[in-house]
Amino acid sequence: MPYSTSMPTPKILVVDDSLLIRKAIQHELTQLGAMVTQARDGQEGLEKAHADHFDLIISDVDMPRMDGYTLCQQLKADPKTARTPVVICSSQDSEEAIDKGFHAGADGYLPKSDGSEGFRRAIRDVLDRANIISGRLILVVDDSTLVRHSVSDALTQAGFRVATANNGRAAMQWLADNGAPDLIISDIEMPQMGGMELLTTIKRHPQWHSIPFLVMTSMADQGTIRRLYRAGAASYVPKPFNAPHLVHTAEKLLSDNFLKLLREKERLQSEHGLLLASITSLIQALEARDLYTRGHSEAVARIATGMARTMGMPAEQVESLEIAARLHDLGKIGIPDSVLLKPGKLTDEEYEIIKTHPTIGADILRPIPSLADLIPAVQSHHERLDGTGYPQGLKGDEIPLFARIIAVGDIYHALTSNRPYRAPMPEDRVLEIINDARGSHLCPECVDVFLQYLEASGQHAPRPATAGTPL
CATH class of the missing domain: 1.10.3210.10 (Hypothetical protein af1432)
Known part of the structure; x- marks a missing residue:
């Protein structure tokens, strides 16, 4: 099944020291409609990643000159390539090897033993998530200027667009003026209108109730968390927060929400098509x-x-x-x-x-x-x-x-x-x-x-x- 989201033909870099494996992976990727570039080791992969833009990089682990973990670390450390998804594809599928890959910054880890369909499904998922996240708008609501700036910087570096408000009332005014963002990240304790009131107000509003709402809070007790989820919060991150964890949570909420909407749209389109086919049959029977x-x-x-x-x-x-x-x-x-x-x-x-x-x-x-x-x-x-x-x-x-x-x-x-x-x-x-x-x-x-x-x-x-x- 070809890659079917709105992204143009995806460009993928395959890094592996085995020509046979590179060709096998390229064959699978062409089934998705991808344009594939090959590199023989981590060093060549790094050079090609710097010379061109790729929508995804798939790398082996054990390679001469530069291994896959080091390649991943260097790609993620460079602002030009930090937002490019990297998937480690290795025959080493132990928990230790997988943890090492994620610690290096990998966005996914694929065992080479997964088989063709599993491989293509995983790659489609990575591409879908990257495409869904790119350029999405997040409204950050916090009364602390320092927090707003630090969260905005982390999200902007991850590829998001960011708007800010210093309390819930200002956030409501921003929504009235600009419409729905793709995600709201809000503090709880704020003057004029706190995060809980903002959350409940948004969830009652028909135009805004489906916006995922991520809470930042220093009150991470069980009672507060239950009230947040009952009010409609999608997730929470405790303060003081870790920027990579916040970005990862935002990415997951957005990708899960948009993939859910995409699947629902596909389901409705399928049902719509079946319905029209049934009605068309009625018309043909009538005529x-x-x-x-x-x-x-x-x-x-x-x-x-x-x-x-x-x-x-x-x-x-x-x-x-x-x-x-x-x-x-x-x-x-x-x-x-x-x-x-x-x-x-x-x-x-x-x-x-x-x-x-x-x-x-x-x-x-x-x-x-x-x-x-x-x-x-x-x-x-x-x-x-x-x-x-x-x-x-x-x-x-x-x-x-x-x-x-x-x-x-x-x-x-x-x-x-x-x-x-x-x-x-x-x-x-x-x-x-x-x-x-x-x-x-x-x-x-x-x-x-x-x-x-x-x-x-x-x-x-x-x-x-x-x-x-x-x-």
Whole structure:
């Protein structure tokens, strides 16, 4: 599985005195999509690390000229390379060897006996964490100028961006002015507003409650720690604190939090995809009920997205519009066959039944949170600018833009398609009808965009055997 976060192709330096092992590691890393540079020993690795920037360095331990521990120590001692993650990869997997690697400053320790999948998974994790941490913003809250400066310096050297406040009230003002940081590190005992009050206030606020909150405190008794965790603190560090320990705790909280959010986003996207696939199957089942409705939703979605791109709409909105257009007739699944498939014009009573399909479609989507933004387009695609449409009789700009776009594509495709009681209309006549409806039925700007889209795409009226909703 290739490396899939937002970082560009990761550049990795592999340091090992064995050509065979270097090539084996390079093979595994190329499976992740990495660009690999090799070095034969620690000295050459150090020279290459100084000459170029790497996203990760993987080093053996026992090598001539300079061993892996010494290489790691020198890399971490140099400000230019101190923030580059270093992973020791060795056949020495004793507790003593692992401790020695971490004492040298290594960010990870991999036994060479772990196997291909374990190796790639560990490297992905290191890269994910490095990418997640880089440039994140931390708000440091403490009434001591010395503490604020020392914490800020340590975090800045580790690659974080830092903002400061001298008490909880100042921190609240900073949040109101600047929005949510990625992490808050706060003292407990402060004038005006202490850390506990700041913590409880933030956790009650819907925009800020998910910010990880790290407490610095000299009151490390069991009762205080329990109260902190109960109030929502992610972790704490006792004062006087050790700067490397504080930085490591901040890195862990951030990486764990962002990886959790990333996994949750991936889970939601997967569920969203499965949900859309299920609904698409419903649409296909609906349109398969009759030759005259087959492919209508897909055609309207194609026209709507073409119009959206002509308007210069952002890609995310184009994608949402495409989904809304595909679902615009979803509510017809609740219309009886005797009405929906009637081979002729509808009676007034039957037309009233047909007019319920936008509301039925909206009701089907309403329990699905991820599709909530699409409901107005589905519910309103038969509204008219003059207020004579249905189901709510909306007028002008009260009609959502997505619905106004879909309405043009819906009418165009309906009129240029076969119906049980008539053949497709000529395109000139269809465009004439659409122009006549400008300003009364259809949005004038959307009609203009539709005509631009047709001209730019060189399209002529399609002639598939499909139909839309009766006009």
